[in-house]
Amino acid sequence: MQGFLNLNKSAGFTSHDCVAKVRRLLRLKRVGHGGTLDPMATGVLPIALGKATRLLQYMTSEKAYQATIRLGVKTTTDDLEGDMVATSSASGLTLETIVPFLQQFQGKIEQVPPMYSAVQVQGKRLYDLARAGQTAEIPTRQVEVYQIEVLEWRPGELAELDVAIACGAGTYIRSIARDLGEVLNTGGTLASLIRTQSSGFKLDHSLTLEEFAAQVQAETFNPIPPEAALEHLARITLSPDEARRWCQGQRIIYQDASTDSAANIRRVHHENGTFMGITQVIESGGEVLLAPKMVFAD
Structure with a gap:
């Protein structure tokens, strides 16, 4: 079996827990996930099955969230899973006051990850250091937030702001909540x-673990085709002879390809529609060549 599962992760499970459950249900060794979700978080967790695990690195890094930020409280983990360390009345805040501050969290920004996170500092995970009572200087990282949209505002001593956030890889929504409270x-x-x-x-096309398990038991589960996760990559179609040589690891001349997109990575299809794998478009000796990066189909 190979392809993807669009899993709707429930609260309380780690991403690793979900992979283990899928592995047991399918009796499949090669299972991986794309983009870790904190245990408290729910929603889309892409799961790669079989050979599709090798495609995780080529998937788009764009993500979207709906988040509730509680103002007037600070915690050790920057979410409600942690211990409360400080409180302050947020009753004086209005939505009109908050909206201008949201602008500084959009675009390419420097962000400090939470202390309780999987980021490594000097070879150790931050959450391991935190649980051991140790502190560390957390390096900032540049992330990109494409948009923050206000969905709802609930004023009070502990006010709550619901937002929709579209962002790139590595963005911590917990850090946005923490930093908004700081400003x-x-x-x-x-x-x-x-x-x-x-x-x-x-999310609207995802399956819960319970729904997935029921489909597996009924033998009705069909993985999402591998190429469905790669539609952001330009497509190259090869003739039968070109496809055969490319699958054998040969670089082949391809006149119709250009080298003007990021990383020059493309998805390759046989002219009969079969997904063949991932190629890199390179220039060599004045020719445009297709260099196999990952051969998916024989």
């Missing part, structure tokens, strides 16, 4: 998080 001088933490889109997969 508003009230403190802030993430109260809930739903990932609505990840790597081209959307």
Whole structure:
């Protein structure tokens, strides 16, 4: 079996837990996930099955979330899973006050990951250091937030702001909640998080673990075709002879390809429509060549 499962992760499970459950249900060794979700978070967790695990690195990094930010409280983990470390009344805040501050969290921004995160510092995960009571200087990282849209505002001592966030890889929504609380001088933490889109997969087409298990038991589960996760890549179609030589690892001349897109990575199809794999378009000796990166089909 090979392809993808668009899983709707429930709260309380780690991404690793989900992979283990899928592996047991399918009795399949090669299972991986694209884009870790915190245990508290729910929503889209792409699961790669079989040979499709090798395609995870080529999937789009764009993600979308619906988040609830609670203002007036700070926690050790920057979400409600952690211990409360400070409170401050947020009753004086209005939506009109908050909206201008949201602008500084959009675009390419420098972000400090939460102390409780999988980021490595000097070879150790930050959450391991935090659990051991150790501190570390957390390096900032550049991330990109495409859009923050306000969905709902609930004022009060502990006010809550619901937002929709579209962003790139590596963005911590917990950090946005924490940092918004800092600039508003009230403190802030993430109260809930739903990932609505990840790597081209959307929440409204996802399956819960229970739904997935039921389909497996009924023998009705069909994985999403591998190429469905690669539609953001330009497509190259090869003739039968070209496809045969390319699958054998040969670089082949391809007159119709250009080298003007990011990383020059394309998806390759046989002229009969079969997905063949991933190629890199390179220039050599004045010729445009297709260099196999990952051969998926024989």
